[in-house]
Amino acid sequence: MRNHFPLWKNTLISLILLLAVIYALPNFFGEDPSVQLSPLRGALLDQNLVATAEKALTAASLKPKAVELSDKRLLIRFEDTDAQLKASDTLGATFQDRYTVALNLAPATPDWLRRIGAGPMYLGLDLRGGVHFMMQVDMEAAIKQAEERYAEDIRSLLRDSKIHYGSVDRNNHVIQIKFQDSNTLGQAESTLKREVRGLVFDEEGLTLNGRMSDTEAREIRRLAVAQNVTTLRNRVNELGVAEPVIQQQGEDRIVVQLPGVQDTARAKEILGATATLEFRMVDTDHPTPTDETKTPIGSKLYKDRQGKPVLLQRKIIVTGDQIIDASSGLEQQSGSAAVFITLNGPGARKMADTTKENINKPMAVVYIENKNETKEIGGKKVTTKRTVEEVINIATIRDRFSKRFQISGLDGTDEARNLSLLLRSGALAAPVDIVEERTVGPSLGKENIAQGVRSFEIGFLLVALVVLFYYKVFGIVANITLLFNVALILAILSAMQATLTLPGIAGITLTVGMAVDANVLIYERIKEEIRNGASPQGAIYAGFDRAFATIWDSHVTNLIAAIMLFGIGSGPVKGFAVTLTIGIITSLFTAVSCTRMMVNFLYGQKRAAKLWI
Secondary structure, three states: OOOOOOHHHHHHHHHHHHHHHHHHHHHHOOEEEEEEEEEOOOOOOOHHHHHHHHHHHHHOOOOOOEEEEOOOOEEEEOOOHHHHHHHHHHHHHHHHHHEEEEEEEEEOOOHHHHHOOOOOOEEOHHHHOEEEEEEEEOHHHHHHHHHHHHHHHHHHHHHHOOOOOOEEEEEOOEEEEEOOOHHHHHHHHHHHHHHOOOEEEEEEOOEEEEEEOHHHHHHHHHHHHHHHHHHHHHHHHHHOOOOOEEEEEOOOEEEEEEEOOOOHHHHHHHHHOEEEEEEEEEOOOOOOOOOHHHOOOOEEEEEEOOOOEEEEEEEEEEEHHHEEEEEEEEOOOOOOEEEEEEEOHHHHHHHHHHHHHOOOOEEEEEEEEEEEEEEEEOOEEEEEEEEEEEEEEEEEOOOOOOOEEEEOOOOOHHHHHHHHHHHHHOOOOOOEEEEEEEEEOHHHHHHHHHHHHHHHHHHHHHHHHHHHHHHHHHHHHHHHHHHHHHHHHHHHHHHOOOEEOHHHHHHHHHHHHHHHHHHHHHHHHHHHHHHOOOOHHHHHHHHHHHHHHHHHHHHHHHHHHHHHHHHHOOOHHHHHHHHHHHHHHHHHHHHHHHHHHHHHHHHHOOOOOOOOO
């Protein structure tokens, strides 16, 4: 009897192990302290930017380790964090509002690995350092904003329906609509109940009271948190965070974790900023003034992304909170980039009336953002508020449209995608307050990594020594498969771009013990077959064949436990469960296939008088 795998199986297993080693390698090259420049609207990423940045750094006596320009950012690497921090201040003063200057920790992966798509795992907050925010959504403000929208929609609806009313006021979560006579009140009540779905109306004399239904209030709160999560996730992109954690916790709180972020003030500025959008008609009846003091009555002077003045009418057509959907795509006629927008009912009516009267006239989209900026003045950090108002798009109205329309005339698909993203979630649905803030320093993260790696190394070494002492040559095979098992886990986590945390390291360490268990079951079965008088070749065959059922059962039960941990647990427990699940699967592969391939290579092609086991 000979124990051997066919050539294709040996080749496949060897290829898998080789790929595992290659894709696990990026995790051992570390990271470079870096400064990242991302363009704001209208700014360019080109060689002129590189030259200006290098000139500013040279003037500050700073020598970068490497400068990398891509279509999304300019990344400048440094040897240490001191040079990184000094460079950040220098570049921030040089480029000011044209580019976002963010601190980053960029993987030091060699080019040949990056070219084949190999990259390191992301490290969690406890390993890399960074900031943790617990943010509470102001639900009262969300309800108030919704009530104000309802009040404005009611005014517009009554005017459009030519129903005369005295006043529409909001008082203690009740929208009060006053009328002169009961006939008008009855007519208005019939119209409002038909058109306004989210309010419940009742009469009180000549006043019609509208109260938000419980279902509508719950939906508004839910959407406020959901939209804020989306908005915060988009804003975090400005920080250059590799793997942020932004998720809802409870009914009104959002957890934001930013691993690797060293500038806490910058993170708070971006996360706490509020933004909105407005659609206005361009004022074509007056020449565009260069000075805001000469702006005609009924108009307002803005600037576009290039700083060019644009004169717009003060009357707002619709605002960003009336957009219920926006997506990017290509215009059918010309094939150019476009953004397709869907408005809610009241916004659609306003847009229809405006566009009907302004065909072949330009309409503008205005982006308004309130930023909190922290600057060091006289040795103290002072926070100031600044409002940014700019025209991000101007398009000519070609036809009357209402609920659905498109914005064309964009520079390309990237701008269309960014604009649709901005229109969907450019504004926070409700204000947020930071109720908890924690900062994990990079030094503590490095200490956690060192302790986690040390625990893994000690555990692995002890297991390897025991197995080597007890199983001789077969112990060497088991230890090699353990190394391949770890490489497979690292490669899979890296390919998934998963985030490794301290509990994740614990999961990998536990997997080492589980993986060697499978080898122990096989080896003990081989020893038993030898004691029963089987030949070495027969003992190897029977050992692998008859131990498989037991190995399969133990791995399946452990896998069920890991899946339950992932489903029921949260945060660190999920990280432990992910690495444990991957480890269970890889240990089954390495213990059965890899171990058998190596044992076949050592003993399968010859008649062995004795097995060194």
